[in-house]
Amino acid sequence: MQLVNDKPTVLLVDDEKANLKILSDLLRDDANILLAKSGQQAIAKATEMMPDIILLDVIMPDMDGFEVIRHLKNQDTTHAIPVIFITGLADANFEEKGLELGACDYIQKPFHSAIVKARVKLHLQLLKQRQMLERLALIDPLTSIANRRKYEEVYDAEWRQCMRQGTTLSLAIIDVDYFKQYNDNFGHAFGDRALESVATALSHQLRRPKDFVARLGGEEFIILLPETDSVAAELILNNCRQAVESLQISHPRSKNNGVLTISAGGVTSKPKAQEGKDEVLKFADNMLYDAKNNGRNMVLWKELSN
Structure with missing residues (x-):
């Protein structure tokens, strides 16, 4: 979702206010920031606002990040939104599970600010390239109207x-x-x-x-x-x-x-x-x-x- 300032939109999902503030401060110069403090909020905001990328915590009460991504990937409107897990779970099995569920990346806490910014930027660039290719696939090359x-x-x-x-x-x-x-x-x-x-x-x-x-x-x-x-x-x-x-x-x-x-x-x-x-x-x-x-x-x- 591109807002009027043409920045990409990032949805941050974490039940800890401190983590939301750190990530917001880190990314707000380069993106429009949406916040969600629970899995249900995350699904609702993703469905309504269609962010360009989601940074998702795994450990949350009521609905964890794995359940959230299952819901997102099962919805036609949200299944293509890239999801990056940011979590304190260091076990390789959790990382494997997250990637199998459709996450595009997995960043462990405590995270390095420059690494988070670099990875978010990379996945937004990949998303932009994919969307461009998808648009080209729907255009008639001779007349430049729809095919x-x-x-x-x-x-x-x-x-x-x-x-x-x-x-x-x-x-x-x-x-x-x-x-x-x-x-x-x-x-x-x-x-x-x-x-x-x-x-x-x-x-x-x-x-x-x-x-x-x-x-x-x-x-x-x-x-x-x-x-x-x-x-x-x-x-x-x-x-x-x-x-x-x-x-x-x-x-x-x-x-x-x-x-x-x-x-x-x-x-x-x-x-x-x-x-x-x-x-x-x-x-x-x-x-x-x-x-x-x-x-x-x-x-x-x-x-x-x-």
Whole structure:
């Protein structure tokens, strides 16, 4: 969790106030500090605040550090947070147990201040690198928008959210018209640039934080519009279509005024069951098929009845 000052957030967990103060004073120049005096507090604060790293004592009343890390690693929201044990237990068996439970490091008391700072800094750097790699794995390298893997994650999450709230979800599949002919005429390098321009034009039409666009592959894109009715969704997609046409990318082999255009098929539904996701995609694909067979450079939309 990055706060406004852009420092990483560290959760310190220890039932001894003196230890919390020592660690707080040691790290506060480099991190935002959260404090927890018990295992239950630690789990609650980790779940709510999502710290970047947790420094966790082992010996605590009611719930020890080993039980805390079990809870954290079993929760989807907290399982990836790095945990460093800081404890007076010097037995190698305890260190082995902590690492087996998922701790990334184990520091014995009495600790050396410089060592604690160095190890915390190291694990925060490793976390940052891992998060960067994870983000890159979800970005389409050509267009710099989300890729198919990211789309699948977002679609599943938004579908579940709409199911819980009883709200609508609009979805559109988009295809660049006569793109094979464009590549044949200008070459793949120009085709790649055209796809970049299309992706940018689509992105600029999506104004709300939850509106989402991804490249599925080739010349195909998908847009998700949570909590958007069919009228608003169709309007947004027509704005996308007009934005691409307005780029005036020359395409002599296109039958649509000699410029590059897109077609889209969209569906608005109120998710009821998890298995309905694939059916909605099929409907959207069918609407796209009809748009392409009816002259292209158009948006066709369908609202599914409940």
